[in-house]
Amino acid sequence: MLSKVMSFALAGLDGIPVEVETDINNGLPSYELVGLADAAVRESRERVRSALKNSGRKFPAQKITVNLAPADLKKEGSWYDLPIAVGILKATGQLAGADTGNTVFLGELALDGSVRPVTGILPLLISAKARGFTRFILPAGNAEEAAYIEGLEIYAAGTLTQVADHLSGLARLTPLAVKKYEAAARGKYSSDLAFVKGQAVAKRALEVAVSGGHNLLLVGPPGAGKTMLAKCIPTIMPDMTFEEALEVTKIHSVAGILGEEGIVTLRPFRTPHHTATTVSLCGGGTRTVKPGEISLAHRGVLFLDELPEYHRSALEALRQPLEDGCITVTRAGGAVTYPANFMLCASMNPCPCGNYGSSDKVCTCTPAAIHKYRSRLSGPLLDRIDIQVEVDSVKYDDLVSDAAEESSEVVKKRVERTREIQRNRFAGMPKTATNADMGEREMQKFCRLSRECEDILRMSFEKLKLSARARARIIKVARTIADMETSEQILPAHILEAVSYRSYENFR
Amino acid sequence: MTYTKEERALLVLDSFGAEYAKKAKLMKLAAAPSELAENFGAYREAVAKITDEKTAARMERALAGEEYTEKLLHMYAEKRIECVTFFSAKYPELLRQISDPPFVLYCRGNTELLRERMFAIVGSRHTLPQIAKRTEEFARELSGKFVIVSGLADGGDTAAVSGALEGGRVISVLAYGFDHVYPGCNRALLEKVEEKGLAVSEYIPSEKPLPYHFPARNRIIAGLSEGVLVVSGGEKSGTRITAARAYEYGRDVFAFPYSIGVASGAGCNALIKEYAKLTENLVDIYAAFGINLTETEKIPLSDAERTVYEILLDGEAHVAQIAQKSGLKPHEVPIVLTMLEMKKLAVSCGGNRWAAVR
Numbered sequence: 001m002l003s004k005v006m007s008f009a010l011a012g013l014d015g016i017p018v019e020v021e022t023d024i025n026n027g028l029p030s031y032e033l034v035g036l037a038d039a040a041v042r043e044s045r046e047r048v049r050s051a052l053k054n055s056g057r058k059f060p061a062q063k064i065t066v067n068l069a070p071a072d073l074k075k076e077g078s079w080y081d082l083p084i085a086v087g088i089l090k091a092t093g094q095l096a097g098a099d100t101g102n103t104v105f106l107g108e109l110a111l112d113g114s115v116r117p118v119t120g121i122l123p124l125l126i127s128a129k130a131r132g133f134t135r136f137i138l139p140a141g142n143a144e145e146a147a148y149i150e151g152l153e154i155y156a157a158g159t160l161t162q163v164a165d166h167l168s169g170l171a172r173l174t175p176l177a178v179k180k181y182e183a184a185a186r187g188k189y190s191s192d193l194a195f196v197k198g199q200a201v202a203k204r205a206l207e208v209a210v211s212g213g214h215n216l217l218l219v220g221p222p223g224a225g226k227t228m229l230a231k232c233i234p235t236i237m238p239d240m241t242f243e244e245a246l247e248v249t250k251i252h253s254v255a256g257i258l259g260e261e262g263i264v265t266l267r268p269f270r271t272p273h274h275t276a277t278t279v280s281l282c283g284g285g286t287r288t289v290k291p292g293e294i295s296l297a298h299r300g301v302l303f304l305d306e307l308p309e310y311h312r313s314a315l316e317a318l319r320q321p322l323e324d325g326c327i328t329v330t331r332a333g334g335a336v337t338y339p340a341n342f343m344l345c346a347s348m349n350p351c352p353c354g355n356y357g358s359s360d361k362v363c364t365c366t367p368a369a370i371h372k373y374r375s376r377l378s379g380p381l382l383d384r385i386d387i388q389v390e391v392d393s394v395k396y397d398d399l400v401s402d403a404a405e406e407s408s409e410v411v412k413k414r415v416e417r418t419r420e421i422q423r424n425r426f427a428g429m430p431k432t433a434t435n436a437d438m439g440e441r442e443m444q445k446f447c448r449l450s451r452e453c454e455d456i457l458r459m460s461f462e463k464l465k466l467s468a469r470a471r472a473r474i475i476k477v478a479r480t481i482a483d484m485e486t487s488e489q490i491l492p493a494h495i496l497e498a499v500s501y502r503s504y505e506n507f508r
Numbered sequence: 509m510t511y512t513k514e515e516r517a518l519l520v521l522d523s524f525g526a527e528y529a530k531k532a533k534l535m536k537l538a539a540a541p542s543e544l545a546e547n548f549g550a551y552r553e554a555v556a557k558i559t560d561e562k563t564a565a566r567m568e569r570a571l572a573g574e575e576y577t578e579k580l581l582h583m584y585a586e587k588r589i590e591c592v593t594f595f596s597a598k599y600p601e602l603l604r605q606i607s608d609p610p611f612v613l614y615c616r617g618n619t620e621l622l623r624e625r626m627f628a629i630v631g632s633r634h635t636l637p638q639i640a641k642r643t644e645e646f647a648r649e650l651s652g653k654f655v656i657v658s659g660l661a662d663g664g665d666t667a668a669v670s671g672a673l674e675g676g677r678v679i680s681v682l683a684y685g686f687d688h689v690y691p692g693c694n695r696a697l698l699e700k701v702e703e704k705g706l707a708v709s710e711y712i713p714s715e716k717p718l719p720y721h722f723p724a725r726n727r728i729i730a731g732l733s734e735g736v737l738v739v740s741g742g743e744k745s746g747t748r749i750t751a752a753r754a755y756e757y758g759r760d761v762f763a764f765p766y767s768i769g770v771a772s773g774a775g776c777n778a779l780i781k782e783y784a785k786l787t788e789n790l791v792d793i794y795a796a797f798g799i800n801l802t803e804t805e806k807i808p809l810s811d812a813e814r815t816v817y818e819i820l821l822d823g824e825a826h827v828a829q830i831a832q833k834s835g836l837k838p839h840e841v842p843i844v845l846t847m848l849e850m851k852k853l854a855v856s857c858g859g860n861r862w863a864a865v866r
Contacts, residue, residue, distance in 0.1 A: 200838030201827050201860055221859070350858060357637055357858015362771070366633055367662040368693045392826070392859040463850040493843050500842035 003090035006104045008124045012336030015127025019069040022087035027063035035068030038076045047109045048085045055113035069137030079118040082107030098167035107139040113160045116383045117141025119256035144262025147179040167272040181242040191231040194407040205389035210417040212480030220391030221354045226347035230303045234267040235408035242297045268300030274309040278317045285328045289336040297342035302388045307346040308376040320386045371464040386473045387501040423481045435480045447475050456492050460499045474498045515593045522612045533558045545571045588616045606731040610710035617706035627654035628733035630738040630747045631664010634772040636723035638857040640667040643739045647671025664739045674733040678705035683725035684717035730754035737762040741775030760796050816844045820864035827860045
């Protein structure tokens with residue numbers, strides 16, 4: 001007898017419907033699985049057999065053929081166990097009268113018959129909903145994640161028995177209640193700007209960077225607090241909207257790093273080690289194309305500590321995603337596009353020994369060594385980092401002082417206000433969300449410089465020997481500073497402050 | 509480029525390369541190089557004694573006809589090298605006066621600079637960033653009155669050269685021939701010097717940067733200049749050789765003072781103890797040459813700029829300190845400092861610390 005059950009395959013972040021067809025014939029007992037299944041799917045036979053047996057059902061001693069259609073799509077992942085088991089039950093008549101017509105089954109089976117959680121549920125659900133599927137049976141372990149999608153009838157099952165009883169009407173499961181998305185409550189982040197003592201210049205730069213979505217380079221000696229500052233960036237970014245949270249959760253779900261909450265509510269903060277390869281940063285893999293660190297940092301912060309220590313090729317690979325906000329990874333198996341709209345924050349020492357410019361320690365590097373160290377960063381990459389600021393070593397007195405520092409909450413309020421101004425400005429421009437995203441055309445329109453500003457800019461180029469490509473950077477940052485002061489016009493002071501965030505060029 | 513008979517003979521003799529002492533002995537053999545060239549047969553024995561049989565034989569062959577000379581001069585012209593010999597009118601008078609003047613100066617760039625008043629600024633490779641900045645400022649200012657002479661090493665020399673480069677009034681004295689560049693990271697700087705200023709060497713193009721060339725080169729730096737400013741240098745720095753030669757030649761020596769325990773300045777302090785003039789500002793240098801400092805035009809400053817500048821005049825200060833003392837908000841301080849930097853009144857010393865430029 002033949003049965004058909006629906007399931008889904010995942011290609012990147014896209015779900016594609018898969019029909020699991022099971023046919024049972026008389027003949028020598030055998031189990032044939034066709035439809036380009038990878039090892040994890042093919043091994044399902046043993047899991048399905050034991051799970052059925054240990055749930056008190058029968059695994060037929062007949063010739064079983066399972067086909068995963070469409071046959072030309074590669075199937076990966078472990079969530080085909082449940083649809084196959086249901087298909088066998090149906091085909092052997094063990095689910096009399098059950099209607100599985102439009103129900104999508106996803107789940108991995110344990111040998112004892114319980115249903116195990118799987119990765120990538122959220123992107124599958126979103127795609128399935130878009131394709132008109134509304135009824136789902138999922139592992140109970142994925143319930144948290146699935147509960148955020150509205151308009152679906154989702155049943156979370158803990159065991160195969162529950163699924164069978166539900167389908168045959170013996171014991172109906174209750175559909176999942178929809179959960180309301182709530183942005184992360186304050187204090188969920190472990191860092192807070194209030195804990196960072198002193199560093200007024202760097203903190204201001206941090207606020208400017210986040211307000212305008214600018215990338216940031218922190219330059220300072222070891223132990224100055226660069227990492228601590230960077231960790232504060234997510235705490236002053238505006239809360240993620242539900243749409244943003246879903247985007248992030250989708251990626252984290254596919255990567256299998258989703259926590260117990262089921263949805264990512266905190267902005268991601270990714271810190272790949274400097275030995276990271278191009279593939280681990282950008283995404284890839286031999287068969288499945290997994291999202292890389294830059295996609296995991298989507299809508300959050302990618303923090304590259306000790307920037308010059310990274311492989312040159314890995315850094316250069318960041319240039320395109322920094323521009324486009326997404327990355328297309330092409331492998332023999334096909335091309336996958338992952339979103340990668342992140343804020344880049346990098347840190348570095350001013351010289352190999354780290355003490356260049358220190359007031360009390362002696363720098364032992366020769367100028368040639370310093371030059372070599374700095375030349376590891378390419379100009380085009382630095383061009384995409386609008387703000388470069390020095391972080392100096394903290395004095396003991398600063399550390400123990402009780403001076404009240406502004407908390408992240410206060411700064412975040414201001415950032416949100418500045419972002420609001422930008423949202424209104426760029427309304428109707430889907431590609432531009434922040435000042436940092438502006439292209440030449442937008443800059444012409446929104447960054448008109450008064451004659452006075454133009455003069456100051458020209459003077460700063462002549463006197464401070466700035467490179468020509470610094471111009472756009474300075475104007476964009478000046479626009480953000482003007483927004484922070486709710487000034488319609490860019491004023492000379494804004495230009496001057498923007499000019500001061502170019503400490504890296506100082507070195508050259 | 510045309511050369512006199514005397515010069516042509518000298519260039520041919522010099523092209524065989526040798527240490528300065530040997531060249532000097534060779535020149536002493538005859539009354540003039542042309543005399544030596546024309547009657548080489550008579551001097552051959554003596555020449556072979558000073559150099560060796562092989563070199564003497566090669567010299568004889570080279571001097572026999574015009575072919576070698578033409579080829580040599582063509583090669584120099586091709587490499588854009590102009591030779592200023594001891595017999596040339598362009599040869600700087602001050603250099604002629606020293607006890608061991610180079611016979612030929614191989615030049616690339618604007619040789620007119622050799623006629624002007626010169627002042628040397630030298631420093632070691634280990635130069636603190638704030639000192640390098642200050643050196644640049646000094647070189648820029650001094651290049652209004654003098655052509656700045658320096659080497660091409662990293663650190664102090666580089667700062668001096670790049671400071672004076674803008675106006676093109678700079679001479680870099682090299683310790684090797686024009687076929688080489690040392691240090692490699694200053695290749696671009698050397699090209700700029702050749703384009704805007706002048707690069708000078710006493711060595712034929714193929715001569716490599718050998719260690720003993722550098723002290724010999726330092727005597728040229730000292731010899732060209734009316735005064736030498738040593739901006740940095742440890743106990744054993746080569747800048748002390750330059751200073752010592754300058755002192756020997758009766759030129760003024762100036763040095764930046766350093767505080768106790770700064771390794772990169774111990775040599776400067778030692779020089780001050782012996783004969784160098786302690787130099788804090790340009791007036792210290794101008795006074796020695798009787799140059800009256802014309803009143804520098806008053807740069808208009810805003811109230812905030814004046815306040816911050818006055819704080820900086822008390823010594824290097826951190827942005828946070830400046831904010832505290834001036835009463836400005838922390839984020840307003842960089843605005844004022846950038847303005848002061850543009851007006852060339854302040855420099856960043858790294859680590860968010862700033863210093864005034866006087």
